[in-house]
Amino acid sequence: MTDHRRTLTLTAVLSALIVVSTVAAPMVSARPAHEIPVSEVSTADLAEPNADGWEAVPASDVPLSSAPSSVPNADDTSIETVDVQAARTDQRLYVRLEWQDATRDMNASATREFADAVAVQFPVNTSSRPPIAMGGPDNRVNVWYWSGSTGTQELLAGGAGSTTPFENPTVQANASHSGTGSNATWTVVYSRQLDAPSENRTDLRTDGDLDVAFAVWNGSNGERSGQKAVSEWHYYPFSGGPQGPPYETLLWTLAGIAIVAVVGVTSFGIYRTQGAE
Amino acid sequence: MSTDQQDDQGEEDTLVNVADGVDHQVAMVMDLNKCIGCQTCTIACKNLWTEDGGSEYMYWNNVETKPGEGYPRGWEDSGGGWESSEHSDRSPGEIPDDEDYGRAWEFNHEEIMYEGSDEPLRPRDGAEWGPNWDEDQGAGEYPNSYYFYLPRICNHCTHPSCVEACPRSALYKRQEDGIVLVDQDRCRGYRYCVEGCPYKKVYYNTVSKKSEKCIFCYPRIEGEGPDGETFAPACAEECPPQLRLVGFLDDEEGPIHKLVNEYEVALPLHPEFRTQPNVYYIPPFAPGQHTEDGETVDIDRIPRQYLRELFGDGVDEALDTIDAHRQRVRQGGDSELMELLQDKNPAKQYRLEVFDDD
Ligand code: SF4
Ligand code: SF4
Numbered sequence A: 001m002t003d004h005r006r007t008l009t010l011t012a013v014l015s016a017l018i019v020v021s022t023v024a025a026p027m028v029s030a031r032p033a034h035e036i037p038v039s040e041v042s043t044a045d046l047a048e049p050n051a052d053g054w055e056a057v058p059a060s061d062v063p064l065s066s067a068p069s070s071v072p073n074a075d076d077t078s079i080e081t082v083d084v085q086a087a088r089t090d091q092r093l094y095v096r097l098e099w100q101d102a103t104r105d106m107n108a109s110a111t112r113e114f115a116d117a118v119a120v121q122f123p124v125n126t127s128s129r130p131p132i133a134m135g136g137p138d139n140r141v142n143v144w145y146w147s148g149s150t151g152t153q154e155l156l157a158g159g160a161g162s163t164t165p166f167e168n169p170t171v172q173a174n175a176s177h178s179g180t181g182s183n184a185t186w187t188v189v190y191s192r193q194l195d196a197p198s199e200n201r202t203d204l205r206t207d208g209d210l211d212v213a214f215a216v217w218n219g220s221n222g223e224r225s226g227q228k229a230v231s232e233w234h235y236y237p238f239s240g241g242p243q244g245p246p247y248e249t250l251l252w253t254l255a256g257i258a259i260v261a262v263v264g265v266t267s268f269g270i271y272r273t274q275g276a277e
Numbered sequence B: 001m002s003t004d005q006q007d008d009q010g011e012e013d014t015l016v017n018v019a020d021g022v023d024h025q026v027a028m029v030m031d032l033n034k035c036i037g038c039q040t041c042t043i044a045c046k047n048l049w050t051e052d053g054g055s056e057y058m059y060w061n062n063v064e065t066k067p068g069e070g071y072p073r074g075w076e077d078s079g080g081g082w083e084s085s086e087h088s089d090r091s092p093g094e095i096p097d098d099e100d101y102g103r104a105w106e107f108n109h110e111e112i113m114y115e116g117s118d119e120p121l122r123p124r125d126g127a128e129w130g131p132n133w134d135e136d137q138g139a140g141e142y143p144n145s146y147y148f149y150l151p152r153i154c155n156h157c158t159h160p161s162c163v164e165a166c167p168r169s170a171l172y173k174r175q176e177d178g179i180v181l182v183d184q185d186r187c188r189g190y191r192y193c194v195e196g197c198p199y200k201k202v203y204y205n206t207v208s209k210k211s212e213k214c215i216f217c218y219p220r221i222e223g224e225g226p227d228g229e230t231f232a233p234a235c236a237e238e239c240p241p242q243l244r245l246v247g248f249l250d251d252e253e254g255p256i257h258k259l260v261n262e263y264e265v266a267l268p269l270h271p272e273f274r275t276q277p278n279v280y281y282i283p284p285f286a287p288g289q290h291t292e293d294g295e296t297v298d299i300d301r302i303p304r305q306y307l308r309e310l311f312g313d314g315v316d317e318a319l320d321t322i323d324a325h326r327q328r329v330r331q332g333g334d335s336e337l338m339e340l341l342q343d344k345n346p347a348k349q350y351r352l353e354v355f356d357d358d
Helices: A003-028 A052-056 A247-275 B003-009 B040-049 B109-114 B161-165 B192-196 B255-262 B304-311 B314-330 B336-342
Strands: A060-063 A081-088 A092-100 A117-123 A141-147 A151-157 A172-178 A185-193 A210-217 A234-236 B026-031 B062-066 B148-152 B171-173 B180-182 B202-205 B210-213 B244-248 B279-282
Touching: A052 A081, A081 A210, A092 A117, A092 A210, A117 A185, A141 A172, A141 A185, A151 A172, B026 B255, B040 B062, B161 B171, B161 B192, B180 B210, B192 B202, B192 B210, B244 B255, B255 B279, B255 B336, B304 B314, B314 B336
Parallel strands: B026 B279
Antiparallel strands: A060 A081, A081 A092, A092 A185, A117 A141, A117 A210, A141 A151, A172 A185, A210 A234, B026 B244, B062 B148, B171 B180, B202 B210
């Protein structure tokens, strides 16, 4: 084999590898671990937990663990995962959460009784990610909260212990508990208009990725306040635009083409130089 | 003692220990030798503050028989308070069950009044426990049985573990007088205060879903009444034998300071919880034990060890001091302490306006 041929072969293998790796990379990370897909739908039959519309919406399994907190028994939480679905019309965002809980704890009417609850947390200012535990004083969070005893609340928090309810919640929530025994599940659907209804509420019409986190409380385990099962920050990939190719894939493809072009041109140059000897 | 007060009054610093950030500390002394267990205090409080839905089961002021389970049942073993006098780590506590407080029973009034039933009037369903279920039971064997009454309110502690327990800072100690309150706007019904108070003097309102507690009748002591007059808390004013003294712990001219800090005869309940209560008790005396033949012998009827468990080791000296002053007066001598314990002058019994000009 001549030098020329060796160079050509090497160039071809290299180019092929680069193309494979650049195309493969976005395929592997097409659903990064913390991304929760959002289906874009034109009409919504999504407000109820068992609405037909949810069948076509993909679900993500979000792992939960005990929140770091100074309240007693903070590490004693019982819900380990929550299934999250999200869909968006041009007016509203719908978020459906489903988790296993054998007991339907709807009341806090006895001294030792606590109700089941669930929350979705967004940054108030979507351009930066607040501290996960109820945000921080300069970086607040907007929380959609539902509990069996209080119903729906919309909260603003700037750090643990600062949670304050808005007077008139603009979030709707519908909940249902179904099944029996350890397979019984809670399903709660939240929805809110995309435009921020007021100051200190998250603008859901953002073009950037929207950070989101989840929390679940099991009332019959005495869970309340900081004794809760929480997720890490996840995000809704709103930057991708409706049904378009994920933004990341586009970037990787462009980068791949560029690299291949550079390698190609360089190899051709080397080949020409060697061929001229 | 606050610097404010030193500046205002140009006084030397004293040993009166009020909480950091608190100007003055309200306090109460109850003389257990005078309590007749009439519950007038309990009802005075209930009529004022806990008649609404969700608070039926609450007795911000309760009077329990000791020895006895108390209200809520078994509260002395329900945890809470502080691990050490550093006040850095709280002891875990429990929320009492509804049954431990005692439910409001339903009676068969309907049947008896309107349906002609000749049953006796009684609770409709299994009434198995309630506040004062063990009233007057006490302990000991005939002829040496014993009991006494213990009226209890929130102690408005200097180191309130209820305040520390709340992750939302919904409970706070008022700067002006150290009264411990629950901010109803901040409270989200988590009940860490209920479990954190070793005296179980914070209650969860099952309708409003928020915690509530004794407010030391602050509108009364602030003179919010009809004529702008200042009144002591209702439990004190309504008490037939007037056994409660009300004032400020740091009012050095007042009887409370003298009884607590000078004579050391007024003691906090369960000091081992380390919240430093501001309600103090004159420990109870009882006649000596009797023999089978009815002769009085020189043995304590109320076991001293039991009193130590309730009021700490200081109870021995307190009882000795009172005894010594009693002897002195019996022998014709004078005793300021005996006068303080018998004083009926309302100006001295309730001293609530001493710091009004601060
Ligand atoms: S008695 Fe209990 S409720 Fe009252 S201040 Fe002390 S710790 Fe708090
Ligand atoms: S009103 Fe006075 S005497 Fe009657 S129970 Fe209360 S503290 Fe005791």
